[in-house]
Amino acid sequence: MNETNSYGRPWKAFEEQLELLTARGMSVSDDAWAAAWLQRAGYYRLSAYWYPFRVFRMEQDATTKALRSVRTDEFMPGTAFSDAVDLYLFDRKLRVLLADALERIEVSLRVEVAYRLGRIDTFAHLHEDSFHPSFRERRDGRSGMSVFAAWQQKHQGLVDRSKEDFVKHYRQKHGPDMPIWVAIEVWDFGAVSQLLAMMKVADQEAIATRYGIGDWKAFASWVRALSYLRNLVAHHSRVWNRNMVSEPKMPALQAPAWCAAFAGKPDLLAKPFVYLAIVRHMVDVICPGSQWRNRLADHLQTFPVQASQRKQSIAAMGVPNGWETWWLPERGQ
Template identity: 90%
Template sequence: MNDTNRYGRPWKAFEEQLELLKARGMSVPDEVWAEAWLQRVGYYRLSAYWYPFRVFRLEQDAATGALHSVRTDDFVAGTTFSDAVDLYLFDRKLRVLLADALERIEVSLRVEVAYRLGRIDTFAHLHEDSFHPTFRERRDARSGTSVFAAWQQKHQGLVQRSKEDFVKHYREKHGPDMPIWVAIEVWDFGAVSQLLSMMKVPDQQAIAARYGVADWKAFTSWVRALSYLRNLVAHLSRVWNRNMVSEPKMPASGAPVWCAAFAGKPDLLAKPFVYLAIVRHMVDVICPGSQWRNRLADHLQAFPVQASQRKQSIAAMGVPDGWETWWLPERGQ
C-alpha cells in the first residue's frame, strides 16, 4: 500500500530538492556541488542546519488575540546552501571531538564503579543490598517492577547480546554470572549511569570526590547528562544548538570555579555548552595535561561565518560571556 497521499510530501529527486530550496530563497551558486551534498548527506539531515535561516513571522491567534511566531518555508535574505553545509561540518567535527572525550570518561567511570563495588562484593551488581534501599521500593514507570529489577533486566540483555570473546570464554569456563569488573565491560554508558545513581551515598560521594565534585547529587546529574550527550553523538544527532533534555545541576557547595558561569541560569543549563564544560572538567581530571580542551576551544573559535543576513554563532550553544578566561586560563584570556 502506497501511503504517499496520507503523508502529503512525495518523494523528490535530488535536482527537485535543490529547485525547492532555490524557490524558497536559498542561494545556490554551485548547483553541482550542492546536489552532491544532498546525495552524500541527505535533505532531511541538512535541513536541521538550514532551519535557523528560515523566516519567522508573527501571527495572531483568532480566539485569544495572542501573538506567536510561526516558521515559514522561506529563507532569510542572503542565505546560501554553503551556510548550512558549513554548520553541518562544524557539528560533525564537534561530535568527533566529543566522541574522543566521552570514551575516556566512560572507561574511567567503569573502572571507578567496578573498583568500589567489587571491593565489597564480587557480584555486587546482582545483589540489591549492595545499593541504596530506595531502589528496592521505587517502581520503574515502564515495567512496574523495582528500579533495580528493571536495571537487572537491562544488564542481562546487554550480556546476552554481547559478541565479545571474553564474555563467551568466561561463561564457558566459570558459569553465567560474571564479576562486576568483567560484566561492566559490556554495559553502555546509560547502564553505568543508572547503576551509579543507585549506589549507596558514601559510594557516590567517593566517586564524585574522585572527579573533584563535592556535591554527589550534582555529579550524578552530570553523569546522566553525559549519557544523554553520548547517545546524541553515537546516533550522529545535531548537537551545536540543540535544546537539551537532561539538564545537569550545578553543585550546591564546593563547586569547581567554572560552575559559577552557569549557576542559577536555566537558559544556559538547557543548552549544549554546559555539557562541554562538564566534559572538559572530567577530561582534565582523568587525563591531566590533555590538549582536548585546547582542541575544543580552537574549534569553537573557528565557528563558520555565514553569508545569510541572520548570523549564527556559538551563542546559540549557551556559551556564557567570558568563557575563555576559565576554559583556557593558561592562554591568559
C-alpha cells in the same frame, strides 16, 4: 490491506530537492556540488542546519489572541546552501572531539563503579542489597517495574547480545554470572549511569569526590547528562545549538569555579556548552595535562561565517560571557 497515514509529501529526486530550496529563497551557487551534499548527508539531516535561517513571523492565535512565532518555509535573504553545509561540518568535528573525550570518561566511570562495588561484593550488580533501598525501588516509567528490576533486564540483554570473546570465554569457564569488573565492560554509558544512580549515598559521594565534586546529587545529574550527550554523538545527531533535555545541576558543595558561570541560569543549562564544560572538567581530572580543552577551544574559533542576513554564532550553544578566561587560563585570556 495496507494502512494509510496523513503524511502527504512525495519522494523527490535530489535535483527536485534543490529546486524546492531555491524556490524558498536559498542561494545555490553550484548545483552539482549541492546535489552531491544532499546525496551524501541527506535532505532531512541537513535541514537541521538550515532551520535557523528560516523566516519566522508573528501570528495571533484566533482563540486566545496571544501572539506566537511561527516558522515559515522561506529563508532569510542571503541564505546560501553552503551556510547549512558549513554548520554541518562544524558540528561533525564537534562530535568527533566529544567522542574522544566521552570515551575516556566512560572508561574511567566504569573503573570507579566496578572498583567501588566489587570491593564489597564480587557480584554486587546482581544483588539488591548492594544499592540504596529508595533509589533501587523507584518505578521505571516504561515498564512499571522497580528501576533495579528494569536495570537487571537491560544488563542481561547487553550480556546476551555481546559478541566479545571474553564474555564467551568467561561463561564457558565459570558459568553465566560474571564479576562486576567483567560484566561492566559490556554495558553502555546509559547502563553505567543508571547503576550509579542506584548506589548507596556513601558510594556515590566517594565517586563524585574522585572527580572533584562534593555534591553527589549534582554529579549524578552530570553523568545522566553525559549519557544523553553520548547518545547524541553516537547517533550523529546535531549538537551545537540543540535544546538539551537532560539538564545538569551545578554543585552546591565543592563546586569548580567555572560553575558560577552557569549557576541560576536555566537558559544556559538547557544548551550544550555547559555539557562541554563538564566534559572538559572530567577530562582534566582523568587525564591531567590533556590538550583536549585546547582542541575544543580552537574548534570553537573556527565557527563558520554565513552569507545569510541572520547570522549564527557560538552564542546559540549557551556560551557564557568571558568563558575563555576559565576555559584556557594558561593562555592569559
